[in-house]
């Protein structure tokens with residue numbers, strides 16, 4: 001049983017090495033095919049890596065949100081100032097700015113265009129307010145802080161300007177969808193490129209296929225070297241795509257670091273994880289095998305000895 | 307071993323290559339298939355190897371009705387038949403060893419067994435020691451002997467040959483035929499198509515003469 005299995009595996013190993021040998025025998029043609037495959041694989045994979053980086057970045061930007069806490073009308077200025085100091089002591093709060101109601105009204109009058117209408121009011125309708133800047137980065141921390149602020153008895157209303165973060169999030173979501181679509185289309189392109197390469201190879205080896213059929217080669221036997229060839233193309237393309245991404249990220253690391261430094265951020269570009277690298281190789285292998293599978297299914301049957 | 311019953315073959319072009327061929331060959335028999343060019347010799351051999359299918363009639367090989375052999379089973383059917391071609395159909399980008407080994411590799415034999423059988427086959431055709439060369443380094447007669455070694459390497463009990471000496475001079479042709487006789491001596495059923503009647507006069511075997519798509523009666527019993 002074991003001998004039989006090892007015999008079976010050695011047949012496959014032979015086919016695999018044979019396929020690589022064939023690729024090496026036409027180095028220029030093979031290299032061009034492999035480069036095309038690598039580009040088609042590297043594009044979606046590279047975009048995905050950049051997207052992941054942006055998502056991390058947008059997560060840390062959430063920390064730049066300020067809360068506007070409007071206090072109830074009853075709260076006196078002294079109580080509001082005490083509250084500001086108390087809030088600033090919290091670990092999850094970076095800074096609290098007290099905005100007195102009069103200052104708020106002045107600002108409102110000069111910027112809102114309702115100056116005249118507000119003049120007509122006897123009383124200042126605005127309450128005292130606190131502008132709270134969170135210290136935490138994560139969404140959970142910020143949401144927890146917001147909940148605490150709303151719970152305060154002095155609080156009338158908490159306003160968060162998250163609109164731009166949400167806009168950014170939905171933009172990233174859209175980009176992610178586009179990358180998904182590009183991934184599917186480029187995967188299809190890889191299948192077609194490999195399928196076409198294998199079709200040409202089948203045509204070149206027409207006589208050989210006929211002879212093999214004449215001496216009793218089964219369809220599976222005839223397909224095998226072509227499937228392995230597709231696998232080799234896919235794996236080589238995946239490997240080259242991986243190297244391309246690693247090299248590109250490497251050249252970007254320095255500039256990104258200095259740019260982030262200018263903004264006082266310690267953001268670091270994240271590269272391919274080992275899982276992503278393996279996934280890329282696996283995708284290359286699967287697509288290569290599939291492309292060869294399509295080509296052999298379509299073209300081998302038509303070749304019959306006469 | 308081989309039996310034709312009123313076999314007709316019309317090609318899609320409308321040409322009738324065989325029209326009512328019947329004959330039988332016993333196991334271990336050796337016969338020559340003769341007749342002028344275009345008589346239908348190649349067509350008859352192709353029906354045996356299932357390269358073509360009869361339009362009408364029955365072809366039995368190994369007591370099996372070939373019309374019952376499905377497409378997927380054809381490879382296994384062909385593994386029991388050795389075929390020798392006029393142009394020997396060797397693969398020039400492979401060594402002589404690999405050419406002869408091909409049917410054995412297809413049958414998934416172990417490397418050790420393959421080596422043993424390839425050596426034995428090459429020994430029988432007198433080409434031992436040249437395994438690692440390309441077929442292109444050989445003369446026409448030697449190339450045909452490699453083709454024969456490939457046909458017998460998997461030890462089929464039927465060997466068919468289509469004008470195997472068509473490209474060879476008389477001396478080499480006789481050598482090839484004597485080689486076939488040696489395989490026949492160990493029990494292989496041999497059917498050899500040739501139009502070289504002078505050569506046949508020096509060999510004493512049954513002849514099937516085919517002309518105009520029919521077996522000519524007079525020659526059948528020679």
Ligand SMILES: Nc1ncnc2c1ncn2[C@@H]1O[C@H](COP(=O)(O)OP(=O)(O)O)[C@@H](O)[C@H]1O
Pocket residue numbers: 306317318319321322323341342343344345346347348349350
């Ligand atoms: N594939 C084919 N398509 C159409 N006609 C064919 C084909 N093969 C052979 N023929 C015709 O069938 C006849 C018999 O051919 P063949 O069996 O090759 O004769 P032989 O081998 O005795 O010279 C010839 O007239 C030939 O032209």
Ligand SMILES: [Mg+2]
Pocket residue numbers: 347348349468
């Ligand atoms: Mg012929």
